[in-house]
Amino acid sequence: MLGVVASAAGGVEQLRTGLVGPAIERGWRVAVTLTPTAAAWLRRTGEVARLETLTGLPVRDQPRFPDEARPHPPVTCFVLAPASANTVAKLAAGIADNQALTQLCEALGTIGLPVVVFPQVNAAHARHPAWQRHLTALRAADVRLIHGPDVWPLHEPRAHPAARELPWAAVLAAVEGATSS
Numbered sequence: 001m002l003g004v005v006a007s008a009a010g011g012v013e014q015l016r017t018g019l020v021g022p023a024i025e026r027g028w029r030v031a032v033t034l035t036p037t038a039a040a041w042l043r044r045t046g047e048v049a050r051l052e053t054l055t056g057l058p059v060r061d062q063p064r065f066p067d068e069a070r071p072h073p074p075v076t077c078f079v080l081a082p083a084s085a086n087t088v089a090k091l092a093a094g095i096a097d098n099q100a101l102t103q104l105c106e107a108l109g110t111i112g113l114p115v116v117v118f119p120q121v122n123a124a125h126a127r128h129p130a131w132q133r134h135l136t137a138l139r140a141a142d143v144r145l146i147h148g149p150d151v152w153p154l155h156e157p158r159a160h161p162a163a164r165e166l167p168w169a170a171v172l173a174a175v176e177g178a179t180s181s
């Protein structure tokens with residue numbers, strides 16, 4: 001079971017066709033969790049319903065009640081893609097103020113549970129004085145980061161090429177590499 005988590009960053013509208021569908025084709029069962037803002041975006045376009053049909057599981061964006069059963073089975077790997085600068089910062093600081101971050105913050109401290117993160121950021125996000133510390137914190141938790149000029153060259157705000165495809169192949173390869181042994 002692969003836990004796919006996504007935040008409200010450009011390209012999240014490609015989540016089904018770029019990541020969830022291809023992971024299922026490779027034999028994964030997939031459970032999707034979104035940040036509240038990402039869920040609002042994808043609900044508005046009908047993508048949440050399409051993801052639920054494809055995965056056969058509810059798309060989560062809210063915490064369960066204490067007396068409710070867990071809506072998703074346990075996962076063997078988490079992938080956060082796309083990760084907004086906001087969600088990366090909160091994850092690095094251990095802030096679990098939504099369901100997506102609750103799952104990921106616990107995963108970072110869970111022995112033997114790999115986590116892959118693709119920060120979908122621009123050059124301004126990366127120049128924020130806290131950014132390098134966030135990446136250092138995630139690396140210290142053995143997070144596999146999909147970043148760097150080969151996979152995601154940084155552009156200035158609002159200077160991204162139109163309809164830019166996210167590096168889904170690199171994300172999937174990292175998931176397979178993290179879970180192959």
Ligand SMILES: Cc1cc2nc3c(=O)[nH]c(=O)nc-3n(C[C@H](O)[C@H](O)[C@H](O)COP(=O)(O)O)c2cc1C
Nearest residue numbers: 007008009010035036037038084085086087120121
């Ligand atoms: C159209 C649009 C595109 C955005 N793209 C990005 C992005 O690519 N990366 C990013 O870090 N933030 C992006 N943002 C800003 C985030 O959506 C915003 O910081 C939000 O609070 C993130 O919430 P979340 O991390 O809980 O999903 C975008 C906002 C809008 C309206």
